Amino acid sequence: MLGRDTKRVAMTARERFQYLMNFEPVDRLPILEWATWWDKTIARWRNEGLPAHLVDAGEIREYFGQDCYRQLWISPRKATLPSAPAHGRGIVTSLAEYEGIKEHLYPEAIDVQRAREYANRQAAGNMVVWVTLEGFFWYPRTLLGIENHLTAFYERPETVHAMNQDLLDFLVRMLDVLCAVCRPDFMTFAEDMSYHNGPMVSKALFDEFMAPYYRQIVPKLHGYGIIPFIDTDGRTEDLVPWFAEVGIDGFLPMERQAGCDIVALRREYPRLRIIGGYDKMIMTNGEDALRREFERILPVMRQGGYIPGVDHQTPPGVSLSEYRTYLKLLTEYCDKAAS
């Protein structure tokens, strides 16, 4: 379905991404590790031959011969914002405390120099630019802490709404600033609102606390030609229709172990864009197992709108040799899917 009828002409990384995400023919599928690697994985690989001078994830991706992607992250925090006392804890507990720290939030500038540099490479076709924004579930959680955020939906709803309204206003302003310099090809909302059994919150809470803000930002993104994805680990099947209602186009990483079945999802949502979906837990099981996993996802690879990739970060149990085998097969199947 994806392959070109005529002799295939090599595309630039950007052309390949754009055509693929529009379900149009490509020379091959993009070869991409969307997430950076665990420190422990890299440390192991250094002992197994990964050159020590490669530090930046982009450099490592290119060392492995992957397509060139770069990510910008627009943070709503200033450097002066106090840190949380521990992982998962918050820095405010109430609306009054939130108002008290707002001077440390919502910076009015982005890294324009970097955005301009990326825009130049993007214009030459050598780079796909991806921007990450914090989502309307993720962001209040970082301020309130995991448990207080979840109970705030019931006990302090006005606090959650105030944070999300301010976030929305900030994102709209910053998108205009960014897009005056560089228009990303796609974007992800950092959310992580699911776990291995499904969404952490009900559809009713999604409709009340998140959907109204998505309904305002998504048309803005589409207006700039940016494809919005949701980045949420865990089991995401139930979330796909929720986010489809507010205009979201895609999901990553689609963790197999949590039950995500991209083949079944595509049957139900033929235009759903997907990145990831390759079961990281089988990467130490040998080449035959790796090949079987590619065969499982090949039908979706052939349909377009999908970039295969490890469904979260490559575990440190995977050796460099095993990762190279994965890449060899990824290259083979990315070619096969387009032929």
Add this chain to the structure above:
Amino acid sequence: MQDLLEQITVCIERGKVNGKSPYPPDMRGQDGADELVSKALGAGVPATDILERALIIGMGNVGQKFSENKVFVPDLLMSAKAMTAAMKHLKPFFESGQAKHKGTFILGTVQGDLHDIGKNLVGMVMEGGGWKVVDLGVDVSAEKFLEALKQNPGSVVGLSALLTTTMVNMEKTVKLLKQHDAKATVLVGGAPLTNEFAKKIGADAYSPDPQGALNYLTDRHSRN
């Protein structure tokens, strides 16, 4: 008395903490678990009855619904808050021995892992099921789990991990605990885990959700 116990059950199940709590909206202004447990004790209802005929039932109901994705994490957390408010009144009865826990459950996230929401939910459901919970926190070494088991002989140990980078640390912990006491019961849970992994590392059981862990122990208890 039965009416009062049923009201307490509803408060636990629906997360009605006290009279001031705005949640749930349709119970606004009504007494919550806090006031009703106090009333029940004042009326002479034995603490054991409150625990077994109201609190455990309410928490069991919400835990079961959570397993079935009929309620979600915020609902379970609100129920746990109501449970905590209720248990505050029962604490003296546990201390005096008039009320008894079903056992002690030592709980922690394994070394290298700082994630605790899954662990905390398990702790809440276990406590709601009548177990005394000893929560060791996050980033807990195998040696620290062993020390806690030595201090609480006969306890069940629950290990949690969220990451593929830390699940491997479970094996060392299970091995150390079993070396100390081959009959020690060790349960494991967390996103990257499977039954196969649990068996491979020598754990007694894997549960995909908190209620599953409680049900496993309840079944085992009823068989013994």
